[in-house]
Amino acid sequence: MVDIGWSEGLDEAQRIAVEHDAGPLVVAAGAGTGKTRTLTARVARLLESGVPPERILLLTFTRRAAAAMTTRAAALCADPQAAQRIWGGTFHAVAHRIVAEHAQHVGLRDVTVLDPGDVVDLLDLLREEHGLVGTERRFPTSQAIADICSRAINTATPAREVMAEQFPWCLDHAAAINGLLRDFAARKRERGLLDFDDLLRYWLALLADEQVGARLRRRWDWVLVDEYQDVNQIQVDIVDGLCPDGAGLTVVGDDAQAVYGFRGANAEHLLEVRGRFPDATLVRLERNFRSTQPVLDLANVVRPSELRLELAADRSDGGSRPAVVRCANADDEARQVADAILAAHQDGMELREQAVLMRTGTHSHQLEIELKVRDIPFVKFGGIGYLETAHVRDLIAAFRIALNPADEVSWYRLLTRHRSIGKAHARSLAGLLAGSDDEGRFAEAVAAAPPKARSGLSATLAAVRRAQSADAVAGVVEACHGAVRPLLRVHYADWSRRAVDVERLAESAAQQTDLGAFIAETTIDPAGVSADWAKKPYLDDDYVILSTIHSAKGLEWDSVHLIRACDGAVPSDMALTSDAGLAEEHRLFYVALTRARDSLRIYTPDRLPTHPTSFRARHVIAKPSRFLTPAAMDRVDVIDASAPAEQSANRVGGGVPARPAPVTVPSMDDLFS
DNA sequence: CAAGTAATTGTTTTT
DNA sequence: CAATTACTTG
Numbered sequence: 290m291v292d293i294g295w296s297e298g299l300d301e302a303q304r305i306a307v308e309h310d311a312g313p314l315v316v317a318a319g320a321g322t323g324k325t326r327t328l329t330a331r332v333a334r335l336l337e338s339g340v341p342p343e344r345i346l347l348l349t350f351t352r353r354a355a356a357a358m359t360t361r362a363a364a365l366c367a368d369p370q371a372a373q374r375i376w377g378g379t380f381h382a383v384a385h386r387i388v389a390e391h392a393q394h395v396g397l398r399d400v401t402v403l404d405p406g407d408v409v410d411l412l413d414l415l416r417e418e419h420g421l422v423g424t425e426r427r428f429p430t431s432q433a434i435a436d437i438c439s440r441a442i443n444t445a446t447p448a449r450e451v452m453a454e455q456f457p458w459c460l461d462h463a464a465a466i467n468g469l470l471r472d473f474a475a476r477k478r479e480r481g482l483l484d485f486d487d488l489l490r491y492w493l494a495l496l497a498d499e500q501v502g503a504r505l506r507r508r509w510d511w512v513l514v515d516e517y518q519d520v521n522q523i524q525v526d527i528v529d530g531l532c533p534d535g536a537g538l539t540v541v542g543d544d545a546q547a548v549y550g551f552r553g554a555n556a557e558h559l560l561e562v563r564g565r566f567p568d569a570t571l572v573r574l575e576r577n578f579r580s581t582q583p584v585l586d587l588a589n590v591v592r593p594s595e596l597r598l599e600l601a602a603d604r605s606d607g608g609s610r611p612a613v614v615r616c617a618n619a620d621d622e623a624r625q626v627a628d629a630i631l632a633a634h635q636d637g638m639e640l641r642e643q644a645v646l647m648r649t650g651t652h653s654h655q656l657e658i659e660l661k662v663r664d665i666p667f668v669k670f671g672g673i674g675y676l677e678t679a680h681v682r683d684l685i686a687a688f689r690i691a692l693n694p695a696d697e698v699s700w701y702r703l704l705t706r707h708r709s710i711g712k713a714h715a716r717s718l719a720g721l722l723a724g725s726d727d728e729g730r731f732a733e734a735v736a737a738a739p740p741k742a743r744s745g746l747s748a749t750l751a752a753v754r755r756a757q758s759a760d761a762v763a764g765v766v767e768a769c770h771g772a773v774r775p776l777l778r779v780h781y782a783d784w785s786r787r788a789v790d791v792e793r794l795a796e797s798a799a800q801q802t803d804l805g806a807f808i809a810e811t812t813i814d815p816a817g818v819s820a821d822w823a824k825k826p827y828l829d830d831d832y833v834i835l836s837t838i839h840s841a842k843g844l845e846w847d848s849v850h851l852i853r854a855c856d857g858a859v860p861s862d863m864a865l866t867s868d869a870g871l872a873e874e875h876r877l878f879y880v881a882l883t884r885a886r887d888s889l890r891i892y893t894p895d896r897l898p899t900h901p902t903s904f905r906a907r908h909v910i911a912k913p914s915r916f917l918t919p920a921a922m923d924r925v926d927v928i929d930a931s932a933p934a935e936q937s938a939n940r941v942g943g944g945v946p947a948r949p950a951p952v953t954v955p956s957m958d959d960l961f962s
Numbered sequence: 963c964a965a966g967t968a969a970t971t972g973t974t975t976t977t
Numbered sequence: 978c979a980a981t982t983a984c985t986t987g
Contacts, residue, residue, distance in 0.1 A: 350977085381977050405976090485977055551975060649974045711964045739963085813977070839975050861974055877975080963987105970982075 295333035295365045300603075303327045306539075306572040307334055313535030313569035315562050318543055319598040320588070320883035321579025321845065328513060328541055329358050332375065333365035335511055342374040346509040346531070350516040352378055352814045354843060358515075376509065380524050381813045384488035387495060387505070389809070394501055395491050396478075399693040402812045403477070403484040406677065408435045411482070411698045414716055415472055421465060429459045429466070438470050442486040443521040443553030480695045480723060485813070489523045496530030506530075510537050516843070517542035517562070521553035535566035545594040546880050548839060550873045576601055579845055581608025584889050587924040588882045591916060593875050611882075611889035613854075613917065614928045618896040618908060623659035625930050626850050629890060630665060630833055633848055640666065642847040644834040646881045648861055652853045653835045666832035670840045680777055680787035684794055685808060687769035691756035692805050697723035703749065706776040709741040748775065766799040838881045849885035852892045854878075855911040878916045891917070891925070 299307060303323055306316050307330045318324035328347075336342060349355040355377035363372035376383065389400045403411070412431035421428045437456055441448040448467055452459045459466060477487065496502045512531050514520070517540040520528070532538040540562055547556035563569045575598050577585055582602040587610075589600055614629075616622040630643050645667075647653050653669065660667050683706060686699035693699075700722050704715035718734050731750045738746050752772035759765045773791060777784040801807040834846070853859060859881075860874030882889060893913040917925075 379977060488977090548975075549977090552977075651973065709964065713963060741964095837975065863974055873975090965987080966985085968982100968984080971980090972978105 295330040295337060297365075299323075299327070299330060300576055302572055302574050302576070303330070306574070307331045309539075309570060309572070311536050313532070313562070313566040314539045315559070315569050315571045316539065316541040316574065317559075317571060317598060318541055318574040319577065319600045320543065320546060320880070321577040322574035322600070323576075323578050324515075324541055324543075324574065325354075325358060325361075325843070327574065328515060328539075329361045330365065331539065332358070332362040332372070332513065336362065336366050336368075336371055340511065342371045343376065344509055345375045345511045346383070346513070347375055347377040348380055348383065348512070348514045348528075349377065350379065350519060350843070352382060354515065355379070379814065380492075380520075380527065381485055381488050382810065384492040384527075385809050385813060388483065388488060388491045389806075391495055391501060394495065394498070397481045399481040399695070400809075401480075401482050401689055401693045401696050401699075402488070402809045403482050403698065404677075404682075404812045405435065405485070406682065407482075407698045407702075408484045410702060411476065412469065412473060413712075414698070414701055414719070415476060416469055417712070417716060419465070419469055419472070421469065428462060429456070433459060434466055434469065437466065438473070439486050440553055442490060443523055444555075445522045445526070476697070480697050481693055482696065482698065486523075488813075489527065493523060493527050493530060496527065502530065506533075511539070512537055513539040513541070515541050516546075518544050518547040518556040518559045519549040519552075519554045520558055521549075521555065522558075525558050529565075535569060538566075543594075543598070545592050545598070545876055546842065546883075548842065548873060548877050548880060550869060573598060575599060576603050578603045579886055580604070580883065581606065581887055583608050583610040583924070584882070584885050584887075587611050587889070587921060588879065590918070590920045590924055591875075591879050591882060593872065593879065608887055609926075611885075611891065611925045612928050613913070613922070613925045614890055614892045614930050615913075616892055616894045616930050618894050619655045619853075619898055620659075621930065622852055622892045622894045623655040625892060626656055626852060626890075627659045627663055627665060629850065630848075631663070633888070638847060640831040640833045643850070644836060644841065644844075644846040644848070644884065645850045645852060646836055646838050646841050646884065647852050648838060648859045648877070650837055652858060656835070656852065660833065666830055667835050668832050670834060670836040678787075678790065680781060680791055681794055683776065684769060684773045684791050685811070687753070687756070687772050688765070688798065688804060688808055690753055691759075691765050691769055692808070694726065694757065695723045703772075703776070704746075706773075706780045707742050707745045707749070708779050709739050710746070714739060714742070745775070745779065748772075762801055762804045763799045765804060766795050770795040838877050841884055842880060845884050845886055847886045848888040848890075849881070850890050850892065851881045853897070854891045854893050854914045854917065855897060856913070856915055857897070857911060859914045859916065875916060878914065893917070 295307065296304065303326070306314065306327050316324070316327065318327070332345060332347065335345060347355060347358060349358065359372050359375050359377050363369040366372055385402060388395065392398065392400050409431045412434055416431060433456060437448055437451050437459065440446070440455065441451045448470060449463050452463055477483065483491065496505055509531065512528065514528060528538065540559065542559045544556040544559055547554060563571060577600040580588070580602065581604055585600050585602050614625055616625050626645060630640065633643060634640055645653065645656060657667070683702065686702040689696045689699040690703065697719050700719040701715050704710050704718050705712065710718070718738060721734050721737065722730060731754065735743055735747045735750065749772045752768050756765045756768035756772070759768055770791070774788065777788055777791065781787050798804060798807060859878055860871055864870035864874045894911055896908040897911040898908055
């Protein structure tokens, strides 16, 4: 690291942002304008000027982003070790660290983080207690109730209002839902259970406390928040609590890339920072270092924005116009994408420099098959929930019980895995087991269980007892694994396949020094962990990235393929009910386009299956995305791949015709006459 | 009250 | 083609 300081290669606007002093700073950074580089350089500059790393708090959207930024900052510093001591991570991850550290201040003995699935389980459990399960009055699903609750918290809006605006069909049950949610909150508190929203609420509460808040504020002199267009009200309040007068605050964002409205985020928050802190400095980054001019020409036509950033390319190496590729149907689209990927690969472009983006995880179904058939390696980001599979969550539930015996949801989960224990028994037994520290409660529970369940249950409880008294992490893990292993057999038909996954998690957990932290981090950011597991073996391989547009945020590739650019997919038909929803889809489209450095291909199949996975699905006519306006189409080349003449030439596996000729099936009348 | 079988029904996006 | 959900039977 010789002589590559933080100031190397910055343009004028970036330099202003990097060198800016302690006053509040807003960096409006268009796509590809070196936002990460600027933020990183600013951190490096602070460190070089003698700021102790632990006095810097870097809030990012994913853990991966925080890690990338601290690593890059480290590379720019004289003391690379120092950067590792920066406080960095997502709002939720930092919240967990702070809340765990101050558990006693918020009246908790243990902090257990509930994942969204656990939240639904707990609501299910409570709603049975509330007698809200009858079939004759259809009550909203626990998932819907969880969504209402989350939205209320994240936007600081009463649940009743949330229902009126977003969930009108639930309004009839508003009183019952509110009662259930009050109980839900009370139960979580009693048991030391925090869901994702609680992490933020508790952090905010700590900041509001006179003494603790003052101490927390003194802890950091510099607070930098990335992707500020995607924060919600409670996160704004947290930032406010950290920097009440804006001193030392830097926020970076792009209102045209706000795509988390469904989670309560609102790009207005970015625009409001200057109203909140009139002395804030605004720096605009408008020079794009990422893409070629033809790609930007299209992006600028598509771009929706109030900050009115117009991107100008810094690159002068020309480049070709983006392509809109018309395809006959989804299978044809998959072949076209695979063809293009292989062709580029033949021309020397690594697979990892090519990405396929889609609106929803299921859109790549046909493509995944095509890639497998052709032996093209790929990794899919976003969507996949290794850690969300039932059996993996079973083992995590056992870990949680070992660490927090009051974790009623985990007890409930583990109990329902036993033979002869269903919802009803599990509910009462979970109450008993989680409700007291009494030594005799295990024996009591066995006695209270139905006879057929007793031997299994006592084996589980013995293992749990071993786990609770083990002092080394490996011992806890081993005991929990021992508890879960026989249950898999009982509960899942395909238990042997699942046992392998569970084994893997157990191995990984056994190596941890702090099991509680491992579980919490895994719960808060499962993508990071599962990606680590899933990708390690392939790391030196070359593979194509398949990603949802959401998960592609902040990333870039030489070549980008956007599939399913059809109305109903982009924009998603789920979003068409409101103007705000449509506007968000529009921004999402913009985010997708701006991921490309050199090559951008947008695929518009003429026909799409109604059901993504079923092959009996009807194929219906699809229209190209409404975002491909005439002005946009002026800036692309149209390739009509659905025309038969062009097809077969560069196809590898011979072509399957889009619509096979009808086959006459012989009548069976002669068999039955 | 749970297990097993049959029917149905769907599917954004994520910390 | 899952993965719930509804219904029947033990």
